[in-house]
Amino acid sequence: MQGKRQEAAQNLALGGRMYKRKSNQVSIFDDPAMFGGIPLNPENEWVKLAKLIPWWVFEEKYAEQFPSGTGQPADSLRMALGSQIIKERYRFSDEMTAAHIAMNPYLQYFVGLKGFTQAEPFHPSMMTRYRMRLGSEILQEVNDVIIGRKTVEDVRSKIEDRDDSNGHDDHSDDHDGAGGRGKGNQEPEEANSGTLILDATCTPQAIRFPTDTSLLDEARKNAERLIDALHKAGLTDGRKPRTYRVRAKNQYNGFSKSRKKTNRSIRACKRQQLNYLRRDLKAIDAVVRKHPDEWEKILTRWELERLGVIRLLFDQQRRMYETRTNRIEDRIVSLSQPWVRPIVRGKQNAPVEFGAKVGMSDINGFLRIEHLSWDAFNEGTTLQDSVEGYRKAYGHYPDRVLADTIFRNRENLRYCKDHGIHLNGPRMGKPTKDPIIRKQELRQEWLESGERGNIERRFGIAKRCYSLGRVTAKLKHTSEVMIHMSVLTLNLQKRLRLLLRFFFVYFKRLQVA
Structure with a gap:
């Protein structure tokens, strides 16, 4: 389920767009003395940083994510990567990053705009899509060039070797050794150094600091939301399952407001929330058995994923409660981010x-x-x-x-x-x-x-x-x-x-x- 979510998010980030190299994009060899009629200081931090990154080298790898030859052209790698660097440098939010780029000509030069403009170069929501498009492999190669681990020629030759990999399997052994500097698979002639x-x-x-009781309370609320959606769609035969949500809420609020939480009170609260959650899951299972072909169409993808996480959380918490332990393999500490x-x-x-x-x-x-x-x-x-x-x-x-x-x-x-x-x-x-x-x-x-x-x-x-x-x-x-x-x-x-x-x-x- 998580793999489908990542694939769907990746497709949403691409948005069916094509990637087109922009001939009018600012080159790092361009003189920033006149940036769209605005003279820029060549000693500025962002002007110097723009010259440290070989944007054009990694553009080939970035363009591979846009196989379509039609559609609206996507923003360049320099726009995507540069905006993320600005966000990290100043610890801005996505909205503040777009706003500051619109106000600062140096930041606009850094992200590759041709001239100064007072409008935001992109909508703040594009920052999330930029992060989806930028993979760990691209950022690792950029970092290797910055720290001197690889040269621009190394990255360029790697891209060319990948493009010409078909039909050259007989030379694969030549790249198993010290590939980055072209040393082959031979024993190192140089002495150890560094x-x-x-x-x-x-x-x-x-994420919120996870406790067993808070996770169970959140899971119960989400399960009640799913029951409401199924009932609204008419899959409960006109009779809404009883959930005791008011009683469950009052019991949890009474526990959470207590200043001193003893082991006995914690265990009692866990037992109560487990029972309520078990009842909710049984009600959902009853709907699934009666309408096996319809219930999945009612719930959204987010709700289906959340239901799977709730089931796994309930199973983990039930086993820990029965065995009186606080450890379990692959323990879930966040319903919204179950991989943590x-x-x-x-x-x-x-x-x-x-x-x-x-x-x-x-x-x-x-x-x-x-x-x-x-x-x-x-x-x-x-x-x-x-x-x-x-x-x-x-x-x-x-x-x-x-x-x-x-x-x-x-x-x-x-x-x-x-x-x-x-x-x-x-x-x-x-x-x-x-x-x-x-x-x-x-x-x-x-x-x-x-x-x-x-x-x-x-x-x-x-x-x-x-x-x-x-x-x-x-x-x-x-x-x-x-x-x-x-x-x-x-x-x-x-x-x-x-x-x-x-x-x-x-x-x-x-x-x-």
Whole structure:
């Protein structure tokens, strides 16, 4: 059911449109000195950011989502991606993003308009469709170019290889090794170099804090809404099923307003709401049995999906109530976003968070998403894939891998030892008895622990200044896009600061000379 919902949302985002390259779109090589009669400052942040992104390279991949050759031309990749970057940079809402673009010529230049206009370039609802069109693969490739993991030629050759893939299967083995830099599948000639920092974090979803009683109350209300729809359509034989909704509402309100909720009162409230919900589901099942071919036509797609989630939630809560436990596999914590799972992090302020778990790498201060999952996973199992991805991109293994203690399992230690990679942390076995060597090891561990903290600081910036700390998207796909956009915007800002620092040092040396 969720797959059908994602497919329907994707079709709605495309809207039967065609994609046409706009010859009048602003090129990054155009001089912004005169933007539609308005002189722009070439040192402005948005003018420089527009030159950092090779828009034309990723336009080919973006155009693949519009197979139709007819219809109204869709907005360009620069409009879609640029508006999302602006939203992340200032943490605007969709409405505020469109409004500020209409007021700011620099933002209009950034999204690729030919000249300044006082009208909004798109309706705010298009922001959701832009997120549906932008896939994680496109954003990952844009991020790889920004952080220097790939070059423009790498992305362009990848697109050409994909177009010419038919009939060239005999050369498939040439791309299995270090493909990003064209190193082939040979052993790396270069010595290990570079530092790879690995860690994982949770990106909290903007949902209400879930409790069993509140979820059951919401499910009961939704079930009553479905019964009302079926009764209005005449599928209940003129007699509306009794739901006891007033009594159920009063009982839950009395529980929710109590200041001290004991285990006994919580269990009593759960029993009451389970009984009411069971009665509602039985009434719906009776309609389904009597009208097997008509009831699905009455309910909307949203209501059908919600009914499936309610059934699953009822089954989970009933089993937990009967077994007196608070744990169950694939536990639902949100009816509107059933793919969200509780992620146990063990932090002091938030021991459990609700959202996607993301494994990231840090290379020279730039973040990259290595693994994203809505289910909890052991990040220690992703180390070898991240290291192999590093080798594929740069043609050699990293000299050091700095990671948390959860990454230091026997398989990873053996893997790093076989490839000559230093993995931070104490060595296995008894510590050496030599006090000098022991002191050096402790100092090295202390220094590497501080260096590993760089990725934690990057996480803090992404959560405090961007959307990584509270993902407000309502769909699974758009939530993943927002996570990628937060990382991409963070790296863009760092790349811009490095560029400005380079010019500052360069001109300062000229003045000294």
